[in-house]
Amino acid sequence: MKSPVREPAHTPPQIDPGRGFEWVQDWEMSDEFETVPVVNRWKRRYRWEIGNRRWLGRKPSFFKDENVEVKNGKMLLYAKEDTAPPNYPPGYGKFSTAFVRTRKTRRYGYFEIYCHLRDSKISSAFWLTKNTPELWTEIDVFEYSTSDKINTSGRHFKTLYNMNVHVHRHPHGVKYNDPKIYDARRDLSQEPIKAGLDWREDEIVWYLDDVPVRRYKNRDFHQPLHLQLDSETFPNWFGLPETGGSNRNNLPSAFEIYYVRTWYRKPIWD
Template sequence: MLPLVLSLMAVSADEPDRSAWQDYKVDVRVPIARSSERYPLSDQANKGGWVRYDPMWDEFTGAALDTAKWHPTNPDWKGRQPAAFLPSNVRLSEGKLHLTMRREEPPEPLRAEGYHTFSSAAVKSTGTVLYGYFECKARAMRSHGSSAFWFYRAEQDQWTEIDVFEIGGGAPEHKRRLYMTVHVFHTPAVKKHFQIGGIFEAPWDLADDYHVYGLEWSKEEIRFYLDGHLVRRGPNTHWHQPLHMNFDSETMPDWFSLPREEDLPSTFSIEYVRAWKRADQPSAAGKEERR
């Protein structure tokens, strides 16, 4: 996520009613059987009428990142200090995308801007998307560096964000916590930033293994899933802007604290990311852009 407040509390009178958001205490250890790779894990019968959306579907089986779909860094942001995003920390191997955090000095131009000691990684989609179901299978890094799957777009008249997860996989008290947050930085109707966040406490350390994380984003509602189980939902009151998809790792000194030298390098690995659109919502696709 972009570098503003980390508190999960409301900060604006423009914020919608937090009580409308619901968290679910479900036993995610109960497996949901996957009978088809064609549909979201939470909807194997495809009751939602999901159709594969290729621009944001990637199994990461190639020899290199598909630059038609992804930037090998975030072209609009150099990272959360002190760590700087470096494309050299992004690689594909064994059918997975790997984002690595290291203890190393960034190049001089970045040091002059205040980056130091650490490097990290980011990939950002070249295109934007409005509504859909988005699922990744990933393993968080086991350090104080963050592992994140999120959507955002910062425009002059509108800036919104959906954080599917942020995980501090090696940070004490955070290892089992799945942080899910929605932000509005500004819109024509909202002039002050607010955020609404939730936490799901998993029964295991999230860096121990790969898990399936899902976002169902419609005009009416936003839903978050872990291993096919619905863990959080709320009304979609503000998130109607086409957004870029992102995976990244950041230093979070005021939240997870800085990584320990003995824990680095550490790697956030993504086995796949899959995307679907509803067959009955073709109008949403017309609003998407690429750059």
């Protein structure tokens, strides 16, 4: 599977919308990171929220607004060795990471990013979620790390595309997660990749470089969700980078997103 070339703006997905439908781009949940000055990008009227006011980050890392930057036609989510502010609860420190999400939510559609994954134990992640008092669901398009650890099936993380679905809270008491792994058999951090999710009422399909790598019968994922991009530390899963400026920890480093594109299906006869 070769790394794809970046498709020009306004290019529809390579995924068939199905008979009787066409793709329509949702520009409130799409960004080419080229035409809007950075100073305007985070204003309330615009499409992104930076940081997470309900979650400080995954310990020992913490989200830091300054770790999000837009330049040279891409959004950069940095991870760095850092020190948490003194007012943070115990357990936060050592590493700062980054978090952004769309202000708008959407139910169903095709969600795609073209990106260069971080070469680090600290994750690069693309996911959709929303947390309300009644309902909290999550679809993980991918969580990725080039950790030198070996996973439970004896494979190297740097070739693994980790996908998941979570029902954290449900009015009927449903609660579960269903992780799946696709082995790309190549280091996914070496070249840009295209990651996509086709979320329909009856099925969810994950795509890597326009190739389907997982299918899931959709039972519980009908809640409008935010599109989110972030980086986290996973001490037990990926392990933690070394500290003290070691050449082995690949920090500071960036998860680079060249575009975010979202489409929805529209009946052709409308």
